[in-house]
Amino acid sequence: MYIGIDLGGTNIAAGLVSEDGKILKQASTPTMNERDAIEIVKDMAMLVEKLAKDYGIEVSDIKGIGIGSPGSIDFDNGVVVYSNNLKMEKFPIADELRKLTGLPVSVDNDANCAAMGEYVEYEKDVKDFLFITLGTGVGSGIIIDGKMLHGFNGAAGEGGHIVIKTGGEQCSCGRKGCWEAYASVTALIRQTKVAMKKNPDSLMHKFAAEEGKVSGKTSFDAAKAGDKAAQEVVSQYAVYVAEGLTNLENILQPEMICIGGGISREGDYLLDPIREFVSKNGYNKYMTKTKIVTAKLFNDAGIIGAAMIAR
Amino acid sequence: MYIGIDLGGTNIAAGLVSEDGKILKQASTPTMNERDAIEIVKDMAMLVEKLAKDYGIEVSDIKGIGIGSPGSIDFDNGVVVYSNNLKMEKFPIADELRKLTGLPVSVDNDANCAAMGEYVEYEKDVKDFLFITLGTGVGSGIIIDGKMLHGFNGAAGEGGHIVIKTGGEQCSCGRKGCWEAYASVTALIRQTKVAMKKNPDSLMHKFAAEEGKVSGKTSFDAAKAGDKAAQEVVSQYAVYVAEGLTNLENILQPEMICIGGGISREGDYLLDPIREFVSKNGYNKYMTKTKIVTAKLFNDAGIIGAAMIAR
Numbered sequence: 121m122y123i124g125i126d127l128g129g130t131n132i133a134a135g136l137v138s139e140d141g142k143i144l145k146q147a148s149t150p151t152m153n154e155r156d157a158i159e160i161v162k163d164m165a166m167l168v169e170k171l172a173k174d175y176g177i178e179v180s181d182i183k184g185i186g187i188g189s190p191g192s193i194d195f196d197n198g199v200v201v202y203s204n205n206l207k208m209e210k211f212p213i214a215d216e217l218r219k220l221t222g223l224p225v226s227v228d229n230d231a232n233c234a235a236m237g238e239y240v241e242y243e244k245d246v247k248d249f250l251f252i253t254l255g256t257g258v259g260s261g262i263i264i265d266g267k268m269l270h271g272f273n274g275a276a277g278e279g280g281h282i283v284i285k286t287g288g289e290q291c292s293c294g295r296k297g298c299w300e301a302y303a304s305v306t307a308l309i310r311q312t313k314v315a316m317k318k319n320p321d322s323l324m325h326k327f328a329a330e331e332g333k334v335s336g337k338t339s340f341d342a343a344k345a346g347d348k349a350a351q352e353v354v355s356q357y358a359v360y361v362a363e364g365l366t367n368l369e370n371i372l373q374p375e376m377i378c379i380g381g382g383i384s385r386e387g388d389y390l391l392d393p394i395r396e397f398v399s400k401n402g403y404n405k406y407m408t409k410t411k412i413v414t415a416k417l418f419n420d421a422g423i424i425g426a427a428m429i430a431r
Numbered sequence: 432m433y434i435g436i437d438l439g440g441t442n443i444a445a446g447l448v449s450e451d452g453k454i455l456k457q458a459s460t461p462t463m464n465e466r467d468a469i470e471i472v473k474d475m476a477m478l479v480e481k482l483a484k485d486y487g488i489e490v491s492d493i494k495g496i497g498i499g500s501p502g503s504i505d506f507d508n509g510v511v512v513y514s515n516n517l518k519m520e521k522f523p524i525a526d527e528l529r530k531l532t533g534l535p536v537s538v539d540n541d542a543n544c545a546a547m548g549e550y551v552e553y554e555k556d557v558k559d560f561l562f563i564t565l566g567t568g569v570g571s572g573i574i575i576d577g578k579m580l581h582g583f584n585g586a587a588g589e590g591g592h593i594v595i596k597t598g599g600e601q602c603s604c605g606r607k608g609c610w611e612a613y614a615s616v617t618a619l620i621r622q623t624k625v626a627m628k629k630n631p632d633s634l635m636h637k638f639a640a641e642e643g644k645v646s647g648k649t650s651f652d653a654a655k656a657g658d659k660a661a662q663e664v665v666s667q668y669a670v671y672v673a674e675g676l677t678n679l680e681n682i683l684q685p686e687m688i689c690i691g692g693g694i695s696r697e698g699d700y701l702l703d704p705i706r707e708f709v710s711k712n713g714y715n716k717y718m719t720k721t722k723i724v725t726a727k728l729f730n731d732a733g734i735i736g737a738a739m740i741a742r
Binding site: 140152192193194201202246247262264267269270272273274275276278281282283284285286288293294295360363366367368370371372373374375401402403404405406407408409410 | 439503512513551557558559573575576580581582583584585586587588589590592593594595596599605606617671674677678679681682683684685686712714715716717718719720721
């Protein structure tokens with residue numbers, strides 16, 4: 121048994137996870153991210169003890185702890201090098217939690233952990249796996265030969281930050297035209313708002329009013345109800361997603377691409393045009409094709425994946 | 432000792448190569464690429480015998496043969512799946528050459544072999560290495576944890592075919608806006624010609640006339656001689672190269688990027704602005720930076736690298 125901890129800007133979610141990636145017990149506590157980092161680690165140790173107690177085992181029965189953290193992670197040394205959302209800079213989080221629990225601790229980027237979580241189901245058959253999460257940004261985790269790709273400095277796998285349109289939309293990373301600036305849900309919402317302005321009669325207005333805001337679902341709901349303007353938004357968004365995916369496929373040729381984030385709940389309605397684009401435009405014309413699937417674990421992927429990196 | 436064979440559209444170049452990647456003896460013969468594939472393999476076997484004889488050893492003293500071939504290669508099965516320039520389709524080249532020589536034979540993509548050739552010098556210290564060749568196209572070879580990345584289907588490492596400008600210049604692969612369509616020497620020549628048309632007084636005309644054609648050197652020579660229009664061509668070209676490199680760096684975070692192809696002879700004049708761009712725009716702001724160097728082996732890289740994949 122392992123503990124996986126998904127350290128978010130809002131909550132610290134922890135779970136006791138079995139060898140084969142099933143959550144046995146869960147617990148969480150608010151992050152209160154303005155606190156000193158060491159206070160957050162103390163709460164993590166508290167969650168570890170609580171999970172052990174709730175499940176009726178000793179902390180020493182746990183084989184290891186994995187933490188998924190936002191930001192730049194030095195995986196080899198267990199250090200959060202920098203994080204936007206936490207008061208952590210060159211913070212040796214793994215060492216600190218090891219001191220408090222007596223257990224071995226690993227830390228990895230949250231997107232990598234989510235990738236590892238979604239990968240568990242396939243690990244017996246698939247060795248090269250790419251996970252993409254479409255959310256506020258575009259995150260990715262790359263598994264090659266069954267192992268997470270970290271790069272020599274721990275910062276590999278930033279698939280969201282490949283420019284697909286030189287000189288294009290401003291990205292949060294400082295560059296212009298990153299994939300993230302077109303394929304994130306943030307970008308989809310921006311694209312939806314532009315289309316709504318141009319099309320005052322579009323059903324998108326109705327769905328947005330019902331939900332109380334423009335969201336990633338607005339254009340999809342309206343498109344499914346037959347709204348032309350929304351269908352254009354959705355089909356253009358699918359092309360943006362597919363353009364970046366094709367880039368990553370041409371570089372990595374993973375056996376499977378798994379797409380996560382809330383928007384992936386749209387399922388084949390989102391995926392079918394993406395599959396068609398990637399299959400048509402990929403460089404592997406004479407080769408076996410990559411399989412594109414949607415995520416299954418969603419919020420649990422972070423906890424399970426964190427436990428799996430400890431494994 | 433190994434044999435490395437660089438199978439080109441024009442020549443079959445072979446070399447006897449030492450364990451540590453030094454060419455001991457070389458030989459070549461015209462490819463005559465319209466021939467049946469088996470005839471090409473027979474000539475390869477002839478070169479193997481010739482090299483052994485010339486060096487005064489038996490063929491059986493050779494530990495293995497590596498072939499670098501253009502096209503889509505199934506590395507695991509030693510098959511040329513498809514090649515533009517050769518009459519080979521699903522051709523089991525490794526098996527055929529093994530039958531004729533009695534030696535184990537491996538085959539890989541020519542860009543991968545060149546990557547492996549340039550990598551030999553660094554293999555003791557560097558585990559994650561990216562090789563980019565700027566030529567007629569943009570080729571790449573990705574080494575992760577000391578091993579060539581092939582992807583599940585053998586087609587990985589097509590770094591030239593990442594779209595950096597959605598809807599941009601037509602690429603030979605069918606997509607629009609691929610990095611290759613901006614960063615290849617073919618693209619540089621196109622960019623040079625456009626600038627020459629706009630600037631009839633530019634020194635580029637003089638240098639092109641001297642060489643008898645517009646080449647990859649035209650803009651560089653004129654830029655170094657102080658020509659403003661040429662300097663703009665060179666600096667824009669460097670940005671194109673750097674934009675794609677930054678993309679690849681963000682995904683892979685290799686410890687070293689090595690740039691090959693004839694244009695890399697421009698050395699720091701080409702590399703310095705690229706290094707500046709990548710360093711400024713890369714996502715690894717808080718991490719150790721990738722080192723960017725130029726290739727050293729040029730034409731020999733293919734032979735040496737092919738021998739190294741046999742090793």
